[in-house]
Each structure stands twice: as C-alpha cells, then as structure tokens.
Amino acid sequence: MWVEGTILARRDWTDKLFSLQIAADISPFIAGQFIKLSLQHEERRVARAYSLVNPPGSDYLEILAVAVEDGQLSPKLQDLNVGDTLEVSATATGFMTLDELPKAESAGRQLWMLATGTAVGPFISMLKTPEPAARFEHLVLVYGVRYAEDLAYLEDLQALAKANPDFHLVLSVTREPMTGALQQRIPQALSSGELEAMTGLTLSAEHSQVMICGNPGMVAECQTLLLERGLAKNLRRAPGNITVEKYW
Helix, strand or coil: CEEEEEEEEEEECCCCEEEEEEECCCCCCCCCCEEEEEEEECCEEEEEEEEECCCCCCCCEEEEEECCCCCCCHHHHHCCCCCCEEEEECCCECCCCHHHCCCCHHHCCEEEEEEEHHHHHHHHHHHCCCHHHHHCCEEEEEEEECCHHHCCCHHHHHHHHHHCCCEEEEEEECCCCCCCCECCCHHHHHHHCHHHHHHCCCCCCCCEEEEEEECHHHHHHHHHHHHHCCCCECCCCCCCCEEEEECC
16 A cells, blocks of 8 residues: 655765655554655556664654666655655565564673665664663664765764764775774674674674674675574574665
8 A cells, every 4th residue: 555755855965875754644663664665657656665764753754765877766766856746655564673683681782783885774763762772781883885975874873872872883984994984894894803893892692683784795794604603593483693684
C-alpha cells in the first residue's frame, strides 16, 4: 500500500549525496527499519528501499541517498524540490533493529555498529533514541567513506559523542587523509586491531554485539573476521553476536 509523500526539505552533502525530509502518514516504525519510495517512470512504478535516518516519533521521514549514475530512481529523487510529491510505502519494514538483538544480560555490554556510506542511516536513527545507551555500557559507531565530504551528519554524530562519553565515533576515510580518522577500510582496521585501539575496547563474544550494515564486501569480510574470533551469527533460533544487512 502506498501513501502520498511531500518533500519538506532537502540537503545536498555533495553533488551526488543528498538527504530528503518527507511528510507522509505511515504506520509507526522501529529505528533501523526502511521504507520504499516510488515515482512513475515511463508509465510504470519504480520503487527502491531507503532506510530511515530520523528516529521514531518524528513529524517527518528522512532518507539519505546517493544519486547513482543511470539509476532508475535515485537521480529522479535528487531532482525533487520542496513541495514535490512521491509515493511512500505505508509501512516500514526490516530486521536491522535493536529488537532483533539478544536481550539477556549475558548478550553483551558493548554495541558495535559498522557502516559504510549511506548505510549509516539506520544507526543514526537508533542513536537518536534512548534505547542504545540504556541497554549497553559502550556504543561504537564505525563510519567508513571514501572522502571526508561523504561524511553526512558528521556534526550530529560529533554532538552525540560529546554528550555521551560512552559513545565512541570512529571515522574511516580511505582515499584522503583526515585528522583523527583512520585511512583504511573497516575490515583492515578490524583485522589490525586499529578499531579497538581507537576506542580502548575489546571485541569479544562475551561482551560484544556487532551490527554491520553497508556494501556486501565489507559486510562479508567483517563477518568472517568476527567469526574467526569466536563471535557467532545472531539468529532468532540461536542468539549470537553478529547482525548484518547488505545495502545493495
């Protein structure tokens, strides 16, 4: 089922990376879930999934997207301006949520969130709710991009880190140096121990829950490294430590 959405605001982070705020009457959602956006193209509907960046309870929906060259929908979304309309799925969905993590006290005291590019969106939604800080003693967001200008919402994340000393923001910028940031891919930083060194924390099956969201290569490599260290996939029938979502 689709409902009409109206563009309330837009923000261009780079010439391809942008955010849209949308007014749409959808069902309540859980931080980390995604919606589908749709436009008509050549007499047919073109729809794609986008994670929500805003927390539940907001009076708008917000998505972070990249205009993909030759993409059927994203370039058209980038062309939308305030007041333009599109179609929005009436219900959000997805299992990249804190509800899917084991709730037993033994499930871990650290929450590690590993993201590349626009896949940081669901983690921002989670971090803008009180639940992560209430459930975990330490929060770590590892945010990987190619260039510093691709770090969308950086000021928001830095403000969250400043407000909560138990929230560790680790930036990874692979194609140019940036003060305070790693200059290597997230799997490399995980393998070398740099991620743990940056936070002063140790990833372990005993203490850690790890959520990984991003490009399939990063997700697969990080999952393999974590499995080798004794962490296990988190399944409903067998609670573990690793929860993943591929972003395309």
